[in-house]
Amino acid sequence: MTLFYYSRERDHNAKRLEAAIHSVIPEGKIEPFEKLEDLRERLRRPVESDSIAVLSALNHEELRQLQPLRKLLPEIYVVLVIPDRKESTVDLAHLMLPRFLSQRHEDFTHLGEVLKKMYKKSLSPPNYFNERFSQESSND
Numbered sequence: 810m811t812l813f814y815y816s817r818e819r820d821h822n823a824k825r826l827e828a829a830i831h832s833v834i835p836e837g838k839i840e841p842f843e844k845l846e847d848l849r850e851r852l853r854r855p856v857e858s859d860s861i862a863v864l865s866a867l868n869h870e871e872l873r874q875l876q877p878l879r880k881l882l883p884e885i886y887v888v889l890v891i892p893d894r895k896e897s898t899v900d901l902a903h904l905m906l907p908r909f910l911s912q913r914h915e916d917f918t919h920l921g922e923v924l925k926k927m928y929k930k931s932l933s934p935p936n937y938f939n940e941r942f943s944q945e946s947s948n949d
Contacts, residue, residue, distance in 0.1 A: 810931035811857050814840045816865040822913045826865060826890060829917035833925045845874060852881040859931035861924065865890040865913065879905050886927055888920065930932050
């Protein structure tokens with residue numbers, strides 16, 4: 810599991826978001842990006858299963874620029890931090906099929922909880938093995 814973190818800004822909100830991420834995800838599992846092109850290039854290489862992308866958009870235009878990444882994120886859980894809750898912003902955000910939406914000015918408590926669950930899930934063995942094993946045992 811790798812967490813890809815994209816934020817172009819280094820303001821107070823970005824620092825709070827980084828703190829929320831670092832409180833849950835170990836340092837060696839986080840790949841930070843400040844440039845969209847760098848993130849795009851990284852996503853063109855193999856990615857571990859159950860990886861997460863936390864993408865923070867400063868404004869509506871940056872959220873629009875993130876849209877082409879969706880095709881590079883088919884196996885990655887997307888968490889979006891959006892600039893506001895306007896209907897047009899939320900509609901645009903949903904095109905990226907995020908698992909969770911947060912807003913830049915929120916306290917990121919819920920985002921941290923979601924990341925914690927995702928991280929714990931990535932540490933667990935796949936359920937299909939356990940289910941198949943228990944089915945085979947019950948058939949004996």
